[in-house]
Amino acid sequence: MKAFIAGGSGYVGRYLTAELIKDDFEVTIIGSSPQLKGRFPGRVRYLSANTSIRGPWQDHVAEADVIVNLTGRSIFHLWTKKYKRQIYNSRIKTTRNLVEGISDDKHVTLVSTSAIGYYGERGDDILTEDDENGSDFLAEVCRDWETEAYLAESKGAKVVIARFGVVIGGKGGALGIMLLPYRFLVGGPMGTGKQWFSWIHIDDLVSALMLTIKRKNMKGVFNMCAPVPLRNEDMAKTIGTAMKRPSVMKVPAFMLKLILGEYGSTLLQSQRGLPDNLQRQGFQFKYSNFKHAIDAILRK
DSSP: OEEEEETTTSHHHHHHHHHHHHTTOEEEEEESOGGGTTOSOTTEEEEEOOTTSOOTTHHHHHHOSEEEEOOOOOSSSOOOHHHHHHHHHHHHHHHHHHHHHSOTTSOOEEEEEEEGGGGOOOTTOEEOTTSOOOOSHHHHHHHHHHHHHHGGGGGTOEEEEEEEOEEEOSSSSHHHHHHHHHHTTOOOOBTTSOSEEOEEEHHHHHHHHHHHHHOTTOOEEEEESOSOOEEHHHHHHHHHHHHTOOOOOOBOHHHHHHHHTHHHHHTTOOOEEOOHHHHHTTOOOSOOSHHHHHHHHHHO
């Protein structure tokens, strides 16, 4: 079996590639950096290309049995008008080109990333896969991203939409950014701290992605987040306790918005996502509790 991973050199891609290799897949990764060539094990082929532009790289998509779309410029950045276009185009145009490259004469699986940000600001609402789309920038990006992925169904592909919560784990990912203030003794809640935080441990995320790849009847939307979301203030307390650091330095909402602009506003959004569709498939989380997840990561 052959797998093609767009954005496979990133944090999630590296973990997923290792799991696919264990499962005897031949893996082709495409990324934007030519410097990464030769840094992967023998059963992994690395290509460098701008996937938002059509090109010969699409021939490799046509050879794949499984296509995983993890591409997208990081949202952890100041959102200028130019950078917002990059966030949008890196996702929508890449997905469009991946779908275009899919062969018409073989039944493939397309697993395409989206995010819990699809739902927008939702307060205390419990969010399952059936809930409606939000109206802010990230929600609109997710909507258009998913729409492009679903066009692969016209080619006979099985389409999985994976709405990621914030991915935590060792050796990279969002956790490194989250822990930094605590290392300098200035950790604490953002804004009121009452906003809900949807998260998932990298081990559970990769296991869930592999399940959608292997199980033929799994298609459609899946909230890829732990079944126990928590409020921002509780997350801050849990991290502070685990690191033996204070967690009382609140970051006022106005300061986040003043310094980070529109991106700062997204850090204050509340999304209480639940993985209903995953759990209906019998998926068992290794880390359903944030404290257990943080303790396990810090022990390593």
